Amino acid sequence: MATEPENLEQLVNRRYKHGFVTDIASEGLPPGLDEDVVRAISAIKQEPEFLLEWRLRAYRLWREMAEPDWAHVHYPKIDYDAISYYSAPKSDKDRPKSLDEVDPKLLETYDKLGIPLHERAKLAGVAVDAVFDSVSVATTFKKKLADAGVIFCSFSEAVREHPELVRKYLGSVVPQRDNFFAALNSAVFSDGSFVYIPKGVRCPMELSTYFRINAANTGQFERTLIVADEGSHVSYLEGCTAPMRDENQLHAAVVELVALKDAEIKYSTVQNWYPGDEEGRGGIYNFVTKRGDCRGANSKISWTQVETGSAITWKYPSCILRGDNSVGEFYSVAVANNYQQADTGTKMIHIGRNTRSTIVSKGISAGKAQNAYRGLVRVMPQAEGARNHTQCDSLLIGKECGAHTFPYMEIRNPTAKVEHEATTSKISADQLFYCRQRGIAEEDAVNMIVNGFCKEVFNELPMEFAVEAQALLNVSLEGAVG
Amino acid sequence: MLDIKDLHAAIGGNEILRGLSLAVGAGEVHAIMGPNGSGKSTLAQVIAGHEDYEVTSGSVQYEGRDLLELAPEERAREGIFLGFQYPVEIPGVNNAYLLKAAVNAKRQHEGKDEIDAFEFLKLAREKMAALGMDPKFLNRGVNEGFSGGEKKRNEILQMAMLEPKLAVLDETDSGLDIDALKAVAEGVNALRSPERAIVLVTHYQRLLDYIEPDRVHVLSEGRIVRSGDKSLALELEEKGYEWVREAANA
Numbered sequence: 001m002a003t004e005p006e007n008l009e010q011l012v013n014r015r016y017k018h019g020f021v022t023d024i025a026s027e028g029l030p031p032g033l034d035e036d037v038v039r040a041i042s043a044i045k046q047e048p049e050f051l052l053e054w055r056l057r058a059y060r061l062w063r064e065m066a067e068p069d070w071a072h073v074h075y076p077k078i079d080y081d082a083i084s085y086y087s088a089p090k091s092d093k094d095r096p097k098s099l100d101e102v103d104p105k106l107l108e109t110y111d112k113l114g115i116p117l118h119e120r121a122k123l124a125g126v127a128v129d130a131v132f133d134s135v136s137v138a139t140t141f142k143k144k145l146a147d148a149g150v151i152f153c154s155f156s157e158a159v160r161e162h163p164e165l166v167r168k169y170l171g172s173v174v175p176q177r178d179n180f181f182a183a184l185n186s187a188v189f190s191d192g193s194f195v196y197i198p199k200g201v202r203c204p205m206e207l208s209t210y211f212r213i214n215a216a217n218t219g220q221f222e223r224t225l226i227v228a229d230e231g232s233h234v235s236y237l238e239g240c241t242a243p244m245r246d247e248n249q250l251h252a253a254v255v256e257l258v259a260l261k262d263a264e265i266k267y268s269t270v271q272n273w274y275p276g277d278e279e280g281r282g283g284i285y286n287f288v289t290k291r292g293d294c295r296g297a298n299s300k301i302s303w304t305q306v307e308t309g310s311a312i313t314w315k316y317p318s319c320i321l322r323g324d325n326s327v328g329e330f331y332s333v334a335v336a337n338n339y340q341q342a343d344t345g346t347k348m349i350h351i352g353r354n355t356r357s358t359i360v361s362k363g364i365s366a367g368k369a370q371n372a373y374r375g376l377v378r379v380m381p382q383a384e385g386a387r388n389h390t391q392c393d394s395l396l397i398g399k400e401c402g403a404h405t406f407p408y409m410e411i412r413n414p415t416a417k418v419e420h421e422a423t424t425s426k427i428s429a430d431q432l433f434y435c436r437q438r439g440i441a442e443e444d445a446v447n448m449i450v451n452g453f454c455k456e457v458f459n460e461l462p463m464e465f466a467v468e469a470q471a472l473l474n475v476s477l478e479g480a481v482g
Numbered sequence: 483m484l485d486i487k488d489l490h491a492a493i494g495g496n497e498i499l500r501g502l503s504l505a506v507g508a509g510e511v512h513a514i515m516g517p518n519g520s521g522k523s524t525l526a527q528v529i530a531g532h533e534d535y536e537v538t539s540g541s542v543q544y545e546g547r548d549l550l551e552l553a554p555e556e557r558a559r560e561g562i563f564l565g566f567q568y569p570v571e572i573p574g575v576n577n578a579y580l581l582k583a584a585v586n587a588k589r590q591h592e593g594k595d596e597i598d599a600f601e602f603l604k605l606a607r608e609k610m611a612a613l614g615m616d617p618k619f620l621n622r623g624v625n626e627g628f629s630g631g632e633k634k635r636n637e638i639l640q641m642a643m644l645e646p647k648l649a650v651l652d653e654t655d656s657g658l659d660i661d662a663l664k665a666v667a668e669g670v671n672a673l674r675s676p677e678r679a680i681v682l683v684t685h686y687q688r689l690l691d692y693i694e695p696d697r698v699h700v701l702s703e704g705r706i707v708r709s710g711d712k713s714l715a716l717e718l719e720e721k722g723y724e725w726v727r728e729a730a731n732a
């Protein structure tokens with residue numbers, strides 16, 4: 001039996017009866033957030049002292065912070081005391097026994113996306129005994145990574161197995177006090193992914209959350225940390241094109257990337273949280289802090305994202321270009337349909353000399369949706385020769401939607417070259433008629449035009465992901481016209 | 483093949499076609515001429531099914547069926563092709579992609595398999611060579627940044643790939659240089675067959691030097707005011723539209 005961490009005893013004496021850990025582990029915590037809850041989470045996860053202290057500090061900072069209200073989104077006030085910050089893993093008893101018990105509409109979507117049968121079961125949360133082929137796949141996968149010296153595991157496992165790495169890098173890119181949601185995440189994060197690529201290693205395969213071992217139930221406060229040591233290279237895929245439902249409405253994840261000298265990280269996301277029904281009811285609020293630190297010279301971090309889900313998305317994957325000659329990239333497609341609200345963009349902070357950044361943002365709005373791009377390019381006084389190119393395109397489908405662009409530039413070095421281009425276009429009736437006259441159905445024509453509009457971004461995605469992303473976009477915009 | 487009877491059509495509340503009748507049989511080539519604003523493009527759009535145009539009365543039969551019942555894409559799949567007077571640009575959509583989607587939409591409708599990618603490219607290159615088009619145009623956005631003449635050639639390329647039963651070409655000859663005009667005419671002549679019909683909307687006799695029409699019609703103020711054989715076009719060139727209008731009003 002594992003020895004109980006020291007903080008456990010203190011905790012027991014504070015609020016809960018003896019044996020609470022097992023109770024909580026199977027029943028979850030009651031709603032509400034205070035220091036005891038933070039201690040309880042840390043205790044359940046048997047975390048070392050430093051991490052508990054880290055969480056507590058975050059909690060204290062969070063308590064003093066106000067929820068941001070500047071994003072171009074509107075939602076009813078979130079009651080943070082109504083949320084349970086630790087929910088027990090679902091027992092098989094509570095899950096659907098087979099696909100027959102799953103919402104047919106969800107299955108229909110899986111079908112349209114061409115998701116293989118065995119994956120559908122997993123996605124829909126069906127209790128499956130045998131973990132199908134992925135066991136063997138995962139095993140081979142794990143061996144290959146181990147041979148290369150790559151660490152890829154759940155965050156909890158990393159805390160147990162590699163505490164020195166976690167301690168060194170956790171919060172070094174997104175500090176606890178960074179923003180309201182990051183502070184909250186830091187205090188109560190449940191689990192997530194950890195990646196470490198050793199010096200000079202080119203990760204032998206694309207790392208996908210799908211193959212992450214022990215991935216169960218990362219919950220609503222996910223934490224990801226990726227460290228690419230000097231001269232290493234990794235491509236990481238996050239998310240999944242299948243619509244993800246979750247009873248937790250609020251999601252506040254934090255992703256930190258660290259690229260040391262000559263290292264390169266490519267981070268691709270396809271996110272498809274449940275956006276709510278046509279009236280916007282029941283969708284996920286997705287408030288994410290994603291940031292990459294090009295810490296060493298000649299390092300590179302590239303974000304590519306395709307966002308179609310969530311009722312509300314608030315997300316700005318950013319790059320801190322600290323190392324000389326480092327490169328930051330942001331390629332994004334954000335789709336908002338029906339009552340969805342998206343407020344996304346990026347920040348490129350140029351600190352090192354000759355740092356370069358590229359921003360390509362494609363926003364698609366349909367239905368009654370509002371889509372906002374918010375981007376900041378900051379060139380610090382010491383960033384001699386910094387360059388940025390921003391391309392920001394909006395596509396409107398229908399008359400009731402909106403696109404908003406908020407580019408901010410703070411240029412404090414006269415040698416910097418910063419370019420910004422923005423376009424707004426509509427899918428015109430003439431374009432649709434032209435396609436239809438060639439025998440192409442209206443919906444297919446819309447898809448064709450939308451995919452054309454997004455091509456620059458799709459080209460940045462790994463091949464298979466790009467195909468899925470395209471299918472996803474088509475499904476998301478179904479019924480957008482007419 | 484196409485039988486239009488007493489057709490009235492309006493756009494934005496203005497009646498443009500005012501009792502137009504026209505019958506085009508299989509194997510025939512008809513030319514439609516007439517002054518600017520007389521309703522030639524309107525007629526073409528109504529045949530293709532543009533929803534901004536409201537058909538207020540009259541009928542259009544195509545191969546014995548009520549054409550007005552069909553959605554634009556259904557008409558296209560049934561073999562109706564419109565060469566647009568002003569082909570629209572669709573930035574970002576690959577020209578080859580649209581072409582292939584169009585070919586496949588039709589094939590699917592006919593119960594055939596999708597065209598093999600290799601076969602498609604081979605066919606497209608062949609047709610482009612015949613039209614004097616650089617294969618590079620396949621990889622550009624649909625009509626994106628094309629010159630006027632290039633757009634028209636692209637229309638003919640699409641027509642050649644789709645092999646329609648009824649092709650309506652709305653001023654496809656306008657803005658073409660002499661080589662392009664010949665290429666377009668060859669494209670149209672290659673399509674001529676006893677099963678197909680072609681309607682050419684044009685302002686110029688010179689197209690008709692290359693494509694000899696069976697019938698020539700003059701459209702004025704939403705009606706066909708005069709029809710004849712190819713000599714009518716020559717006569718028009720000589721005397722102008724005033725002559726037909728006077729004749730019609732007389």
Ligand SMILES: Nc1ncnc2c1ncn2[C@@H]1O[C@H](COP(=O)(O)OP(=O)(O)OP(=O)(O)O)[C@@H](O)[C@H]1O
Binds near residue numbers: 494
């Ligand atoms: N949306 C609209 N609202 C009102 N009038 C319209 C509209 N669209 C077209 N028209 C009118 O319909 C008439 C016929 O137009 P059409 O394009 O059919 O002419 P055309 O014979 O093709 O002329 P051209 O030789 O110049 O191509 C014109 O007078 C035009 O101004």
Ligand SMILES: [Mg+2]
Binds near residue numbers: 567
């Ligand atoms: Mg016209």
